[in-house]
Amino acid sequence: MKKLALPALLSVLLAACGSTGTFDPAGTKVEERSSGAPDSGVTTITAPSPAGSGIAALTDPNNILSKRSVFFDFDQFVIKPDARPLVEAHARFLAQNPQMKMLIQGNTDERGSREYNLALGQKRADAVRQALTLLGTKESQIESVSLGEEKPRCTQSDETCFAQNRRGDMLYTGEF
Amino acid sequence: MTKIFSNIRLLLVTSLAALSCAAHAQLSIEITGTGATRFPVAIPVFENEAALPRGITDVVRADLERSGLFSLIDMGLVSVPVTAMPDLAAIRGRGADAVLSGSLYPQADGRYDVRFRLFDTQKQVELGALALRMAPAQNRATAHRIADFVYEKLTGQPGYFATRIAYVVKSGPRYELQVADADGMNAQTALASREPIISPAWAPDGQRLAYVSFEAKKPVVYVHTLATGQRQVVANFKGSNSAPAWAPDGQRLAVVLTKDGQSQLYVLSADGTGVRRLASSPGIDTEPAWSPDGQWIYFTSDRGGSPQIYRISSAGGGAERVSFDGSYNVTPRLSADGRHLAFITRNSGRFQVAVMDLATRQTTILTDSARDESPSFAPNSRMILYASESGGRGILAAVSTDGRVKQRLSVQAADVREPSWGPLIR
Numbered sequence: 338m339k340k341l342a343l344p345a346l347l348s349v350l351l352a353a354c355g356s357t358g359t360f361d362p363a364g365t366k367v368e369e370r371s372s373g374a375p376d377s378g379v380t381t382i383t384a385p386s387p388a389g390s391g392i393a394a395l396t397d398p399n400n401i402l403s404k405r406s407v408f409f410d411f412d413q414f415v416i417k418p419d420a421r422p423l424v425e426a427h428a429r430f431l432a433q434n435p436q437m438k439m440l441i442q443g444n445t446d447e448r449g450s451r452e453y454n455l456a457l458g459q460k461r462a463d464a465v466r467q468a469l470t471l472l473g474t475k476e477s478q479i480e481s482v483s484l485g486e487e488k489p490r491c492t493q494s495d496e497t498c499f500a501q502n503r504r505g506d507m508l509y510t511g512e513f
Numbered sequence: 514m515t516k517i518f519s520n521i522r523l524l525l526v527t528s529l530a531a532l533s534c535a536a537h538a539q540l541s542i543e544i545t546g547t548g549a550t551r552f553p554v555a556i557p558v559f560e561n562e563a564a565l566p567r568g569i570t571d572v573v574r575a576d577l578e579r580s581g582l583f584s585l586i587d588m589g590l591v592s593v594p595v596t597a598m599p600d601l602a603a604i605r606g607r608g609a610d611a612v613l614s615g616s617l618y619p620q621a622d623g624r625y626d627v628r629f630r631l632f633d634t635q636k637q638v639e640l641g642a643l644a645l646r647m648a649p650a651q652n653r654a655t656a657h658r659i660a661d662f663v664y665e666k667l668t669g670q671p672g673y674f675a676t677r678i679a680y681v682v683k684s685g686p687r688y689e690l691q692v693a694d695a696d697g698m699n700a701q702t703a704l705a706s707r708e709p710i711i712s713p714a715w716a717p718d719g720q721r722l723a724y725v726s727f728e729a730k731k732p733v734v735y736v737h738t739l740a741t742g743q744r745q746v747v748a749n750f751k752g753s754n755s756a757p758a759w760a761p762d763g764q765r766l767a768v769v770l771t772k773d774g775q776s777q778l779y780v781l782s783a784d785g786t787g788v789r790r791l792a793s794s795p796g797i798d799t800e801p802a803w804s805p806d807g808q809w810i811y812f813t814s815d816r817g818g819s820p821q822i823y824r825i826s827s828a829g830g831g832a833e834r835v836s837f838d839g840s841y842n843v844t845p846r847l848s849a850d851g852r853h854l855a856f857i858t859r860n861s862g863r864f865q866v867a868v869m870d871l872a873t874r875q876t877t878i879l880t881d882s883a884r885d886e887s888p889s890f891a892p893n894s895r896m897i898l899y900a901s902e903s904g905g906r907g908i909l910a911a912v913s914t915d916g917r918v919k920q921r922l923s924v925q926a927a928d929v930r931e932p933s934w935g936p937l938i939r
Binding site for chain 1: 709751752755756769774776841
C-alpha cells in the first residue's frame, strides 16, 4: 500500500463509467504541487451498458427509482413509514440487477462536531442499508458510508434546511 | 470564481509565498485580546540588519506582540550592537524591562552569523545569549527562533513561534489542505480537491499529516509526507474511515472505523497494517486523542445517551467518563504538558471551547461564540487554536488557556476550518 492512491482511484473511476455518461476528468483533481503536477491526462471511455432491463429507470423522473433520498427526523435513525415504498422499490431493483452496486451516503445538519456528525450520518446510512437487507438485499451489493455535515444540500441555518440535510442518499454504480 | 482564475490564484500563492506574504490566500492574524499585564520589552534593529534584503527584528517584534504577553517599546532606528554593554538605565527610562542587543556578521559563503543577548534592565543582568547562522532567505525562520528565545527567557515557557499550523480552506467548490507558519505566512497547499478534507493531524515528527479525504465519495484516511507530496491510504475499509490521531511515538494511529457496525475506535500502524479494535460500545465512539505519555486515549462517546468525553487505557480495557457538566461535550484534545484537556461544550445551544485542569478537574469555558469547533493546543500548551464563525464565514481563532489572549485568523473570501497546530521542531 505504498504507492499513491491516485492510479488506483483513477482505475476505479474509469471502471465505474457506465451508461450514465462520461467521466469528467476535471471532476477530481487530487493533488497539486508547486513544482508542477505530473501529467495526469485521462482518456474518457464509456463502458458498454449492462444487459438487463430498467437501468434507464434510475434516472427517469417518472420512476420512483430516480428518487434516492430518505429523510430523518432530528436525533432519529429510523426509516419513516412514508419512505417504505421508496426503499422497497430499490430493494427490488437491486435483486433484479445483481451486477449493480449501491453506495449509501448518510448526511447530517451542520450543528456540532464534524467527526461526531460523521458518526451520526453513518447511523442514517446504516438504517437505509439495514432496511434493504431486511428486504433481501445482499450485503455484498451495498456499502454504507457517511458524509457527515460536509456536503449539505443547503446552507441556511433554519429548520427547513436542517431537515433537508438529515438524510441518506442512494447512489448506483457509475455515480460514485 | 472560474476554475481558470482559481488556478491562477493558486499559482500566484505558491510562487509568491516565498517572496512576500501579500497573496490573497494568506492567513491574516489580528489580536483581539491581550494578557492581564504585558511585559515591556525593547527589540531594536540589529547592527548590520540593513544589509539583509528582508529584516529580522520586525518579525521578532510582531511575534512577541501577537502573543499578547508583551508590549514593544519603540527604539526608533537605534541599534544596540552585541559587542557593547547597553545603557540599561537609559533603556529602562524608555519603559523597557528587557532589551535584546544584536549584530549580524557576514560570512564568506554569503550567510550571516546572528549574535544576540537579552538583558534585564531592572536587575541589570544578562539573561542569555545565542548565536545562529542564517542565509538571507531564512530571515523569518531565524526571527521566529529569536522570538522563541526571548519568550522562553522572559516567561519560563518554551516559545511557539517557529511552528507550523495546518488547516483547510474552502473557496467555492474547492478545498485545500494548507500548511503555514504559525504567524500565517508562507502558506502552501499540500492537497487540493473538489471534495471535502477534514481532521488533519500532525505526526509528532512534524513531517507528515494524517487527514480524511472524501475524494473517493466516502471518508478515507491518508498519511501524507509534506516535503515530497507522497501519500498513502492507511484506512479504507468498508464504510467510513476517519478521525486519525497519532500516538506520541509516531508509529501508530488511532482511527474510527465503521467496518464492524457503528463508529468504533481502532489502533493501527502508520502504514495501515495491524488493525486492532480498541474498545466496544453500544453507541458511537469517535475523536480519539492520545495523552502525551501514550498511556491513555481520550475520546467522545454517546454510550451513556449523550456525547461525553471518556478515556481508556491505550492497551484497551474499561473506559471511564471524564466530562460531566452539560449534555454535549466532544472533541477532546490534550496539551503537550499533560495538564489540560480542551474540548467543545454545548452551552445553552452554543458550541464553545472549554478547558479542564486535569489535576483539579475544574472546567472553564474560554469563548463566548456560538459555532466553535476543533480545538488544537499550541505545542507549548499555552494557546488553543480553534475554528469559529464570524460574519457568515469560517475563521480560525486562538485563545490562551487562561482565556485572556485572543487572536483571530482569517483568509479573504474563503472559509477556513479544521486547524491543527504542529509540534515544536527540535
